[in-house]
Amino acid sequence: MMNWHIEKAKNEQKTVKLNDIYLYSKYNPQRDVEKFMTTEVDTTNKKFILVGLGLGYHLDYLVEHLENIEVQYILLDEQEKEVYLEHNTKKYLQLPNVHAFKSVEAFNEQAQIIIPQSFLRAIGHNHPLFEFIEDIKIRQVSYRRFKEQMIENFSENIKLFTPLLKITTSKKAALVASGPSLNNTISWLQKHQQEFDIYCVGSALKVLLAHQIMPTAVFMTDAQPTMLEQIDMRYNGILYFLSTANYQAVSEHPGEKQILFQKGFTRAEKFAKQYEQPLFETGGSVATTTFSYIEWLGYKELYLFGQDLGFSEMQTHAMGSTSGKEIKKYNQLLDVVANDHTIIRTTPNLLSYKRWFDQAFSKTTMKIFNTSEKGAKLKNTTFFDTTLKS
Missing domain, CATH: 3.40.50 (Rossmann fold)
Incomplete structure (x- = not known):
């Protein structure tokens, strides 16, 4: 009591x-x-x-x-x-x-x-009810912080609207995020890249390109101007961008661009309804949004790379990613169980994304494999040890 x-x-x-x-x-x-x-x-x-x-x-x-x-x-x-x-x-x-x-x-x-x-x-x-309430509060704070920028981005981004096409292949899907484990698994992915359709979050693009991996598509969702750092002229493939993603970064991309509309943003919901476009759950991060798109395409197997949602040391992201930072506020860190059954640290934001993935993975029909040994254990996933695979 x-x-x-x-x-x-x-x-x-x-x-x-x-x-x-x-x-x-x-x-x-x-x-x-x-x-x-x-x-x-x-x-x-x-x-x-x-x-x-x-x-x-x-x-x-x-x-x-x-x-x-x-x-x-x-x-x-x-x-x-x-x-x-x-x-x-x-x-x-x-x-x-x-x-x-x-x-x-x-x-x-x-x-x-x-x-x-x-x-x-x-x-x-x-x-x-703490987790339920905290997840909502985190999203509210983020929206309030970037509301005006999101509205401006939306107004510019819809000028690039083209209907979304549903393209499927027989390959396996790979979702590449920029967690620290990507440093350990990137060489395996480089060797096996032809087996996958590779969907990459924007912060991991430079890491893939440095290892001669050309992704199938790159995703961008953040409203902030810092997204300009993710644009790389060596990649001229398709960029999937959320309707509220930073429009300046979107405009700088040299290749094809495709807008995605999200649930929970009224302007996006109205526009999508008017033009009969799908709405995607965002989950608060670019990786969760990318998963929603991959699931919409209907893949049977998904392999997660760099989807750590935690860290065993104090570096939160892979070396060479545009999101890398060192944790300094130790008192705000939380414990979470990793795929190797050890305890790693995480932040409230990352833990919120983990809860979203746990819920989404519990419902999906895809078989999901996680390559991050020191990443947070996610529901309905199987650990895939790249060091034991040829």
């Missing part, structure tokens, strides 16, 4: 600690919530999901500032509703448009989810 502790803030309003973490300000709780909600709430939305009731300040804001809305609330534990009812006298839970959240399976993607960061910190990693 979680520990709830009610206190008085400096302005005499009630505030609360959950597991020794303040859910609201110690000075002016309601003003703190109003400031957060003013920037957080999309007033064009009519459906909202509140993560946690607390003392009800976030629910109060929604009911008192918006009209004709539906609100669902997620209780953090069994005691929370009692805490709310004891300390909030407004009785908004009795309104016909306010309901308890039923289940993750009944999650409404059209609703805006309100996740105060303090609530997420307070429940901790062991809470049964």
Whole structure:
């Protein structure tokens, strides 16, 4: 059971600690919530999901500032509703448009989810809903950070629109990411490259080209101008780019370009519907997007290269990739089991992608082989040891 502790803030309003973490300000709780909600709430939305009731300040804001809305609330534990009812006298839970959240399976993607960061910190990693909520929060933070750039990219990228064709072959598919294990498996892939259709994330392109591997296609999804670093004039094959990918980098690519539309971005969904184009799950990363495309093509076998989602040392990416960096914030690292059954380190973002892959791999009909010995163990995959293969 979680520990709830009610206190008085400096302005005499009630505030609360959950597991020794303040859910609201110690000075002016309601003003703190109003400031957060003013920037957080999309007033064009009519459906909202509140993560946690607390003392009800976030629910109060929604009911008192918006009209004709539906609100669902997620209780953090069994005691929370009692805490709310004891300390909030407004009785908004009795309104016909306010309901308890039923289940993750009944999650409404059209609703805006309100996740105060303090609530997420307070429940901790062991809470049964932590992973579900954290994944959503990570995507929200990323979208908010790059929203304007994404809209600008979309406006430029749709000028390059051509209908997506579904081309299949009898080869096996390879998804090449830029995790550190790629340094150990790239020579094997170079020797066997004719057996595969090779789909490469943009950050791994220079590594492949340095080993005389010409990929079947390259994928780019990021909205940032740093994507220009991924463009290499030695590669003039097809570039698949997300509708919100950095348009300057896309324009610099010397070869064929093909736009992909993603679920969860309203402009992309509307455009795709108008022109009868498929929508792809992105999962938050270029590798997860690439997997969605590979699965759409209908391959029977998929081999993962450099899909580590963790690291045994402090280098997060393969040498020569455009995403390589050294970890410095050790206190933010988490543990995860690797394919060789050892424990490696990972970051919250990488762990979020792992959870996406685990879910997607559990549903796919493809046989999936992972070549990363020191990479995170993914569900429904078989380790493929390139050192033992001819």
